[in-house]
Amino acid sequence: xxxxxQSMLDLNFCRVPEMGSAPVGxxxxxxxxxxxxxxxxxxxxxxxxxxxxxxxxxxxxxxIFLLMGGVEALIMRLQLARPDQTLLTxxxxxxxxxxHGVTMIFLYSLPILSGFSNYLWPLMLGSRxxxxxxxxxxxxxxxxxxxxxxxxxxxxxxxxNAGWFNYVPFAGLEYNTGPNIDVYALGMVLLGISTTxxxxxxxxxxxxMRAPGMxxxxxxxxxxxxLTASVANIFAVPSVSLAFFMLWxxxxxxxxFFDVLNGGKxxxxxxxxxxxxxxxxxxxxxxxxxxxxxxxxxFCRRPLVGYSAVALSTMATMLLGFGVWIHHMxxxxxxxxxxxxxxAASMVISIPSAVAVFAWIATIWLGRPVFTTPFLFFxxxxxxxxxxxxxxxxxxxxxxxxxxxxxxFIVAHxxxxxxxxxxxxxxxxxxxxxxxxxxxxxxxTLGKWxxxxxxxxxxxxxxxxxxxxxxxxxxxxxxxxxxMGWTAVNMVTSVGSxxxxxxxxIFLVNILVSLKRGVxxxxxxxDAPTLEWAMPSPPPVYNFAVIPFxxxxxxxxxxxxxxGVGRSSLEQGYxxxxxxxxxxxxxxxxxxxxILKMPDDSYTPFFLGLFSALVFVGLLLHxxxxxxxxxLACSLSLTVWMWPRQALVQxxxxxxHDKEAAHG
Amino acid sequence: xxxxxxxxxxxxxxxxxxxxGGWWGVLALIVTEGSLFGYLLFTYxxxxxxxxxxxxxDGLPELLIPGVNTVILLASSVFVWVSERCIQRSxxxxxxxxxxxxxxxxxCFVAIQFNEWSKTTYDMTSNLYGSLYFTITGFHMLHVxxxxxxxxxLLLWIALGYFDHRRYAAVTIGGLYWHFVDVVWLFVFTTLYxxxxxx
Ligand code: HEM
Ligand SMILES: [Cu+2]
Numbered sequence: 001x002x003x004x005x006q007s008m009l010d011l012n013f014c015r016v017p018e019m020g021s022a023p024v025g026x027x028x029x030x031x032x033x034x035x036x037x038x039x040x041x042x043x044x045x046x047x048x049x050x051x052x053x054x055x056x057x058x059x060x061x062x063x064i065f066l067l068m069g070g071v072e073a074l075i076m077r078l079q080l081a082r083p084d085q086t087l088l089t090x091x092x093x094x095x096x097x098x099x100h101g102v103t104m105i106f107l108y109s110l111p112i113l114s115g116f117s118n119y120l121w122p123l124m125l126g127s128r129x130x131x132x133x134x135x136x137x138x139x140x141x142x143x144x145x146x147x148x149x150x151x152x153x154x155x156x157x158x159x160x161n162a163g164w165f166n167y168v169p170f171a172g173l174e175y176n177t178g179p180n181i182d183v184y185a186l187g188m189v190l191l192g193i194s195t196t197x198x199x200x201x202x203x204x205x206x207x208x209m210r211a212p213g214m215x216x217x218x219x220x221x222x223x224x225x226x227l228t229a230s231v232a233n234i235f236a237v238p239s240v241s242l243a244f245f246m247l248w249x250x251x252x253x254x255x256x257f258f259d260v261l262n263g264g265k266x267x268x269x270x271x272x273x274x275x276x277x278x279x280x281x282x283x284x285x286x287x288x289x290x291x292x293x294x295x296x297x298x299f300c301r302r303p304l305v306g307y308s309a310v311a312l313s314t315m316a317t318m319l320l321g322f323g324v325w326i327h328h329m330x331x332x333x334x335x336x337x338x339x340x341x342x343x344a345a346s347m348v349i350s351i352p353s354a355v356a357v358f359a360w361i362a363t364i365w366l367g368r369p370v371f372t373t374p375f376l377f378f379x380x381x382x383x384x385x386x387x388x389x390x391x392x393x394x395x396x397x398x399x400x401x402x403x404x405x406x407x408x409f410i411v412a413h414x415x416x417x418x419x420x421x422x423x424x425x426x427x428x429x430x431x432x433x434x435x436x437x438x439x440x441x442x443x444x445t446l447g448k449w450x451x452x453x454x455x456x457x458x459x460x461x462x463x464x465x466x467x468x469x470x471x472x473x474x475x476x477x478x479x480x481x482x483x484m485g486w487t488a489v490n491m492v493t494s495v496g497s498x499x500x501x502x503x504x505x506i507f508l509v510n511i512l513v514s515l516k517r518g519v520x521x522x523x524x525x526x527d528a529p530t531l532e533w534a535m536p537s538p539p540p541v542y543n544f545a546v547i548p549f550x551x552x553x554x555x556x557x558x559x560x561x562x563x564g565v566g567r568s569s570l571e572q573g574y575x576x577x578x579x580x581x582x583x584x585x586x587x588x589x590x591x592x593x594x595i596l597k598m599p600d601d602s603y604t605p606f607f608l609g610l611f612s613a614l615v616f617v618g619l620l621l622h623x624x625x626x627x628x629x630x631x632l633a634c635s636l637s638l639t640v641w642m643w644p645r646q647a648l649v650q651x652x653x654x655x656x657h658d659k660e661a662a663h664g
Numbered sequence: 665x666x667x668x669x670x671x672x673x674x675x676x677x678x679x680x681x682x683x684x685g686g687w688w689g690v691l692a693l694i695v696t697e698g699s700l701f702g703y704l705l706f707t708y709x710x711x712x713x714x715x716x717x718x719x720x721x722d723g724l725p726e727l728l729i730p731g732v733n734t735v736i737l738l739a740s741s742v743f744v745w746v747s748e749r750c751i752q753r754s755x756x757x758x759x760x761x762x763x764x765x766x767x768x769x770x771x772c773f774v775a776i777q778f779n780e781w782s783k784t785t786y787d788m789t790s791n792l793y794g795s796l797y798f799t800i801t802g803f804h805m806l807h808v809x810x811x812x813x814x815x816x817x818l819l820l821w822i823a824l825g826y827f828d829h830r831r832y833a834a835v836t837i838g839g840l841y842w843h844f845v846d847v848v849w850l851f852v853f854t855t856l857y858x859x860x861x862x863x
Contacts, residue, residue, distance in 0.1 A: 010830070012677065013676060013677055013678070013680075013830050013831070014674050014675065014676050014677060015674060015675070015677060016672055016673065016674045016675070017671075017675060019671055019672075131685045131688070131689070132685060132689060135689075196696055199692075199696075200689055200692040200693060200696070201689075203688075203692050204685060204688040204689050204692060207688060208685060208688060212671075234692060234695055234696040234699070235695070235696070235699050236699075237696070238696055238697070238699045238700035238702075238703055239699070239703045241700070242700060242703045242704065242707070246707070246799070249788075249795070249799065253788060253789070254788065254789035255788050255789065255795035255799065256789075256791065256792045256795045257707070257711070257792075257795060257796075259792075262791060262792055263711070263714075263715050263716065263717050263791070263792040264711070264792055264795075265710070265711060265714060268707060268710055268711065271710070272703065272707070275703075549671075574671075583675075584683065584685070592671070592673070592675055593675065593683055594675055594676050594677070594680055594683040594684075595675050595676070595677045595678070596678075596685065597677065597678045597679070635813065639817065642817065642834075644679075644821055644826050644827075644834055648678055648679060649677050649678020649679060649680075649831060650678060650679040650826075650831060650833060650834065651821070651826035651827060651831055651834075652825075652826065652827060652828050652830050652831045
């Protein structure tokens, strides 16, 4: 610490952060706004690193992928509505269910949750941005480009067709000579980069970017959920990236990893895929459960029952998720692998999940529910969660029944899990935070309609699938004969699917109408307890005019709850406005630790993302020189990015600093 | 105001060593890259243990040159460490020289490794072992090259006088990455060169 003492004299390297307040319109506030603003027009659009913009981009992009996957699903349901239909060829059907699965699992369900977390984390944690704003932008751009990449072979009629888990040898060169599997393999490696840097950003943000006083036991459950998912991801994503990369090498460079003739093992694929796949399923549900745990209490007018139990069960779920992958590694022979992944996963998830379910039910029970649209979605979610859980236990209870496991029963179950635990909280979450995002309330009447149509359509469409499964209808068939006795259930399922889609449509209409004509929202329209509601709606570019001091889990409910030792301070706090600044705190008890200099807007994330995507295009097309050139362009972008900057006090040379001017 | 919260205490500003975001970010990066190598080595053992081929096909690997190369790489890590120590004390020249030595040793490692590659009688496509050997060492080589680019940048930045005892987080962070690359090599080396002697 000797160096700190020496540099004490130099205010550039060490200073006491100024306390104060900066009400809207004050000189200090104007200065902050100028500091954090993005340039107008396309320049700001390409270079912004504002987590709120990036979060919204994530939300919109992922939602568009949901719609695309939804359209694919509806086409499949048209084909299956009646027996012996010829709308689709078997090959087209294979491509559709594969792209539907890939889109929903990889391009919708995690990215949409990253959108919420990107937007909300700094606001909930009392920070002015994420730990790595530029990395955040990069992760979005790569996500976007990899989504486009994955769809590139679709118009050619050559989309991936081996199912989303892409088993070899069917995904090998022997059975699949076209570009489809190569596109899938390279696209997934690219997407893996986005997921990884995003996860790193969340982890570091949690440990370093909380407002003073927000000790680790005071963070919202959404934060726990996303943190858990991110930790799981940094361990699990390399596995699937490696698997896809080796698959690509096998197909294009002549290696033998999965090549049976030369000692390779197709089973290796399944090991690597599921080591990733198990944690991934938790990654796409835990943050969504966090959304409910945070938002539901607002409408029950009381804090969540059992905060610590829910937080712990979140992490326990993830630990168990990694345990489940181990059963793949030590189990001898094939049966375990053949078990449906969702079946096995839900068996384990059910124990800590039960804790969460009881916490939600108790919260509703002990509270005074207000039946607004978001509440309906969250309550509906609890019901679907229970049904999905029960069918999960059923599949897990018959683990050796391969009949059931490769039937529509599993299709029903996985949609109850994914739509129930992901889509419903997501839509509810959008209803809940929309006023914060855009400063307008969403329409309640349309909202209630959208809920009931979605809820009824979903159950109408997907519950009969259980029945189809019990009647022996296998999954992934493109049509069936009339005498099989599956005609009625399939018709009902298809009708239900379209009703569900209509519900989504009402929701979209509601968004458009409310954006234009919604009632202007106050800063805290739902009278919610957490920090993101402490600032105006929509939030100013700098988030917090002063960095608040937090004294409890519910800073905005302190007057009525009286649970903390003291009172949070939201008006008075650190000013921090010598450039883009925010406070870094210690990992557990959130004591002020450092004044962090945040980067300005920059084009480098966009270009690095673009060049990385082009590297993969080059690899796909075997354009050797082009690939090399793009790798060089990536290195150049990275060098520019990493170059130590005086403004960020990353280096020491001649820092010119005029304090008077700074305050002017 | 939250009790017991000292607000009038001076705090460091900007990228201060292990309090900087970058340090934490690289730690997380190391976890995920470490997992990547974990999976690579898992793949090796998984396939090797089930292989009916003679393993490795060309007989036991020769240890002398790879062993020396390992020492070279570790020595390079030591110099990076020295370089950081020097900059902590604002001994710029010492830091510069150590970093240069570290870089040169890294380049030697690469050269020797390329030579090792050219000596093999098999390539990626010849057999399963070749696929594994070249993929694993190739992945590591990629990391070494990235590491060398980082060391080069650090060398340049030290030479430009960007760092002294007050701010040198880049050296700490880049150095950590280099140590990681070297530690990973120990695992790769053990797996590819030593474990074949065990069975
Ligand atoms: C309108 C809503 C939806 C409808 C009508 C629908 C319908 C379908 C259909 C017909 C299949 C193919 C079943 C088969 O032939 O085996 C399927 C598969 C699948 N769906 Fe959906 N789905 C919808 C929404 C979703 C959502 C929101 C997700 C995830 C978040 C999802 C995830 C999956 C997965 C992972 C598969 C398995 C793909 C495969 O077999 O490789 N679906 N869905
Ligand atoms: Cu499993």
